[in-house]
Amino acid sequence: MTHLKRCYRCDTGKPSNADYFHRDARRKDGLYAYCKSCVAKAHADAKYSRNAQNECARQRRIAADPERNKRYWAEWRDANREQTRSSAKRYRDANPEIRAVYERNRRARLRSAEGRHTLADIKNLLEEQGHLCGYCRASLDKYHTDHKQPLSRGGSNGPENLIAACPPCNLRKGTRTADEFALLNGEGEFWAKS
Incomplete structure (x- = not known):
């Protein structure tokens, strides 16, 4: 019979093994308190939050000096002219x-x-x-x-x-x-x- 462990985040009972919970040597049962799906979701949420903050900061920098952004992309296109052309050609051929x-x-x-x-x-x-x-x-x-x-x-x-x-x-x-x-x-x- 499989012993169930309750995830403290989603409050769902899942089999108490390494397929559903990460290992944690500090705990009595040797398994983390949150299930793997809740941990993955928490990491994704944290990553999204960091990316959202970074994106807001990037948008503020662009709004403060739009000419700088135009110059940056113009220089990038000049430095990567062949890559830009081949990418555009692939898109045109595919569509x-x-x-x-x-x-x-x-x-x-x-x-x-x-x-x-x-x-x-x-x-x-x-x-x-x-x-x-x-x-x-x-x-x-x-x-x-x-x-x-x-x-x-x-x-x-x-x-x-x-x-x-x-x-x-x-x-x-x-x-x-x-x-x-x-x-x-x-x-x-x-x-x-x-």
């Missing part, structure tokens, strides 16, 4: 969809277009269209995110002006509006109007 959204938003900013969209907006758009091309209704294995009203013709970069299209349709459409492209294809209007 092509996020990179595409970033590039579309960047191009729109350069054209002074209003609005911006996120990867979540693109995923919602694909769901709304049932993963079908907004022009020809072909299944979208690969897709392009197109602007219904092109940026070059004053269109916005917000999600309301986007449509998911198959590559052939998007490349054929060029700088036409979605309605012009639908007329060109003899359809009158495109099916994915929102």
Whole structure:
């Protein structure tokens, strides 16, 4: 029969052995008063508290002299240029969809277009269209995110002006509006109007 020992912190009875309690030669039973899980939690809490204090101090230092922080990171980037580049390349290669959204938003900013969209907006758009091309209704294995009203013709970069299209349709459409492209294809209007 296993003898139970009560943990003084969580007040739970656990088997009185080294699997549940750390050894402590100073105690009569040779086991620490708190169970291992309570000790681990106490250490984690203490570490979090120290880290929180350190983080607050760091934030105060940055707020006191933000230029010093900018200089520090600029110097670090210069000293670790190759590491920074390889890290950025790994991220871009691992997240092509996020990179595409970033590039579309960047191009729109350069054209002074209003609005911006996120990867979540693109995923919602694909769901709304049932993963079908907004022009020809072909299944979208690969897709392009197109602007219904092109940026070059004053269109916005917000999600309301986007449509998911198959590559052939998007490349054929060029700088036409979605309605012009639908007329060109003899359809009158495109099916994915929102």
